Amino acid sequence: MSKLELTALNCTNCGASVTGYEGKNEVTCDYCGTLIKIIRPKEVKIRNQNLSQENQDKLNNHIEILQKAMRAGNYKEGYDYCNKALEVDPSIGALWENKAICSFWKQISLFDDDKISLTDAKEITTYLNASKENDPDSETYADAADSIGYNLGLITKLKFDVNIKPDKKEGEVPTYSEGMLKRARKYHELMELSFHIMKNKDTQFLEFVVLDLSNQNDIQWLNLDKNNAVAQEVPDAIGYDAKKKREILINVIKKHNAEYVPPKIKIAKQKGVAEMFKWILGSFAVGSIIGVAIFQGSDGVFIVGPGSAIIGFLIFQNVVKNQKHYVYFE
Numbered sequence: 001m002s003k004l005e006l007t008a009l010n011c012t013n014c015g016a017s018v019t020g021y022e023g024k025n026e027v028t029c030d031y032c033g034t035l036i037k038i039i040r041p042k043e044v045k046i047r048n049q050n051l052s053q054e055n056q057d058k059l060n061n062h063i064e065i066l067q068k069a070m071r072a073g074n075y076k077e078g079y080d081y082c083n084k085a086l087e088v089d090p091s092i093g094a095l096w097e098n099k100a101i102c103s104f105w106k107q108i109s110l111f112d113d114d115k116i117s118l119t120d121a122k123e124i125t126t127y128l129n130a131s132k133e134n135d136p137d138s139e140t141y142a143d144a145a146d147s148i149g150y151n152l153g154l155i156t157k158l159k160f161d162v163n164i165k166p167d168k169k170e171g172e173v174p175t176y177s178e179g180m181l182k183r184a185r186k187y188h189e190l191m192e193l194s195f196h197i198m199k200n201k202d203t204q205f206l207e208f209v210v211l212d213l214s215n216q217n218d219i220q221w222l223n224l225d226k227n228n229a230v231a232q233e234v235p236d237a238i239g240y241d242a243k244k245k246r247e248i249l250i251n252v253i254k255k256h257n258a259e260y261v262p263p264k265i266k267i268a269k270q271k272g273v274a275e276m277f278k279w280i281l282g283s284f285a286v287g288s289i290i291g292v293a294i295f296q297g298s299d300g301v302f303i304v305g306p307g308s309a310i311i312g313f314l315i316f317q318n319v320v321k322n323q324k325h326y327v328y329f330e
């Protein structure tokens, strides 16, 4: 077994202890079925010939502790020892990558707060960039970037699924507050960031964002304007041009996946006025015919006819109120 194999691994989604990951790149959690890409500590090699013997010993000592801590999932300690080692030699890319990994886990909070979206995961990108700058030929960079990027996308999507819910009502209809829409935007941006971090691009999280921006989940980001053209639906205060963003992301995905077919934009519409008017006339006519058929020749025809029409209309109105139909746009 590799000396950098993890000694413990917890599921990114449910926190359960995962087994059978040794030597694998990814593993599926037995409890919740989430596919996890395994992030192992990166092997640190000392190449700087100019270090004094004392500094070399110090560095070796720090590296040993940080790797041991990371293998056991003690990312706080790992982070601290990355810093100590970087003080001795900041030119080793793998040290920056390990620091980015520790920073990722330190900011991930499985159930409670949302540290990672509050900080925009800035630390992680800063440390990965430091690896590129200080050690452009780092052999471990791609693997670190891919596994951090994927897991960042994964955890953000999970947080989106759990946290983004209608949190106010317009009349009887549940809908989203500005705060909730901003939070959704933030998760979108983090998924985009996760894509940018990856060296070998996996488009699945961008595809999720496009699906969401196409109104295919629950938020109606887009709607039709008075000229029946697709336009922004959410308030400008959200600071998000959903239509433009959707187009940009579709182009990015297509660059990496020529087969990609973007989802259509799904727009909910109430029945139009003309259609409702037809219904009123229809129910009136049917009601009158029934009235005439039953009370032919009696005076009741004048009361029952319009009466049935009104009842027909009330039933219809109730059906229509809760019924939307959908139209689809490219």
Ligand SMILES: [Zn+2]
Pocket: 011, 012, 013, 014, 015, 016, 029, 030, 031, 032, 033, 034
């Ligand atoms: Zn799990």
